[in-house]
Amino acid sequence: MNIIVTGGAGFIGSNFIFHMLNKYPDYRIICLDCLTYAGNLSTLAPVMDNPNFRFVKESITDRKAVYRLFEEEHPDMVVNFAAESHVDRSIENPQVFLETNIIGTSVLMDACRKYGIQRYHQVSTDEVYGDLPLDRPDLFFTEETPIHTSSPYSSSKAAADLLVLAYHRTYGLPVTISRCSNNYGPYHFPEKLIPLMIINALHDKPLPVYGEGINVRDWLYVEDHCKAIDLILHKGHVGEVYNVGGHNEMKNIDIVKIICKALGKPESLITYVTDRKGHDMRYAIDPTKIHEELGWLPETKFADGIQKTIEWYLTNREWWETIVSGEYQNYYEEMYGNR
Numbered sequence: 001m002n003i004i005v006t007g008g009a010g011f012i013g014s015n016f017i018f019h020m021l022n023k024y025p026d027y028r029i030i031c032l033d034c035l036t037y038a039g040n041l042s043t044l045a046p047v048m049d050n051p052n053f054r055f056v057k058e059s060i061t062d063r064k065a066v067y068r069l070f071e072e073e074h075p076d077m078v079v080n081f082a083a084e085s086h087v088d089r090s091i092e093n094p095q096v097f098l099e100t101n102i103i104g105t106s107v108l109m110d111a112c113r114k115y116g117i118q119r120y121h122q123v124s125t126d127e128v129y130g131d132l133p134l135d136r137p138d139l140f141f142t143e144e145t146p147i148h149t150s151s152p153y154s155s156s157k158a159a160a161d162l163l164v165l166a167y168h169r170t171y172g173l174p175v176t177i178s179r180c181s182n183n184y185g186p187y188h189f190p191e192k193l194i195p196l197m198i199i200n201a202l203h204d205k206p207l208p209v210y211g212e213g214i215n216v217r218d219w220l221y222v223e224d225h226c227k228a229i230d231l232i233l234h235k236g237h238v239g240e241v242y243n244v245g246g247h248n249e250m251k252n253i254d255i256v257k258i259i260c261k262a263l264g265k266p267e268s269l270i271t272y273v274t275d276r277k278g279h280d281m282r283y284a285i286d287p288t289k290i291h292e293e294l295g296w297l298p299e300t301k302f303a304d305g306i307q308k309t310i311e312w313y314l315t316n317r318e319w320w321e322t323i324v325s326g327e328y329q330n331y332y333e334e335m336y337g338n339r
């Protein structure tokens with residue numbers, strides 16, 4: 001099996017590559033990633049010498065480069081993780097989200113149509129469903145929940161999902177889509193809530209909580225997401241959407257307090273800051289379909305996953321220190337000042 005994994009130098013894509021190379025020693029994985037600010041080649045260092053792995057630095061929006069890669073590699077499957085993924089950045093500058101997340105997806109699928117493919121898998125998000133009210137804990141996102149996006153990021157992901165389903169219906173492209181809740185774990189980029197709070201707390205810097213900190217996210221350990229995608233690739237039904245989530249809803253403020261406690265830092269570091277524009281209140285996935293059809297269940301409890309994650313950031317300082325001292329630092333200062 002030859003699999004092109006796009007966005008594999010980022011958080012979830014890299015974890016997925018490690019999972020696949022480990023589990024399927026006879027598969028070949030080709031990572032296509034243009035290394036934006038969020039892509040980090042050092043993340044892939046452990047597999048760079050693996051004969052079953054190849055890294056290609058190109059953009060999914062570059063049609064010629066993508067077609068060339070298909071001619072060279074004849075992939076059996078494509079798994080598309082490549083995206084601009086940060087909601088706050090999409091609010092500041094939506095354009096690149098449209099280019100990568102929408103146009104990039106269509107270029108990849110055009111290549112799949114032109115050269116033939118067994119499966120095109122789109123890695124999507126629960127954010128395409130918009131949000132749920134805090135006072136209705138009985139409500140969850142199912143695959144039938146209407147698309148109702150809030151941010152430029154989620155709108156670009158939803159547009160891509162609609163294109164994927166359109167390519168299936170119109171051209172018969174063998175597609176699947178997974179819509180996952182918030183991931184956490186190793187190699188999570190330090191602009192996102194959990195790694196940002198761990199790193200700031202380690203430096204005794206303020207912990208910027210948006211609004212009142214009562215927004216709810218449904219957290220899933222990244223390995224459990226990777227296993228779900230593996231299962232969908234091998235057993236999922238073409239043309240179908242699968243929600244992925246572990247019924248692990250938590251308020252942002254509670255996550256930040258857990259991190260303070262685990263690191264022995266005072267809660268007085270918590271600083272309430274201006275809320276995100278259009279901030280979604282609550283995400284909550286109903287994963288019944290992937291459980292009943294494919295037998296998937298999350299394996300990592302939050303208490304264990306967050307402990308493993310914190311330990312990973314403590315023992316892999318070099319990985320994130322390089323990031324927070326570089327280009328990302330300029331962005332962070334623009335967003336938050338010199339906090």
Ligand code: NAD
Nearest residue numbers: 007009010011012034035036038039059060082083182183
């Ligand atoms: P990330 O920002 O950590 O990584 C994105 C990767 O894509 C980077 O390596 C980057 O260099 C690459 N990339 C960006 N633009 C590219 C382009 N034009 N061509 C090639 N490569 C490009 O993102 P992540 O958190 O790992 O998310 C991966 C995917 O999963 C995204 O599609 C995201 O929407 C989706 N998702 C993420 C979460 C989450 O909690 N992080 C949850 C659900 C779904």
Ligand code: TDX
Nearest residue numbers: 085086087125127182191192193208209210215217252
């Ligand atoms: O400094 C912060 N303070 C804060 O209160 C940051 C960075 C975030 N937050 C809040 C906003 C959200 O309610 O924490 C929550 C989580 O924020 P993010 O880590 O930015 O994630 P989110 O916006 O929920 O989106 C993530 O999950 C769904 C990923 O970034 C998306 O790519 C994925 O689709």
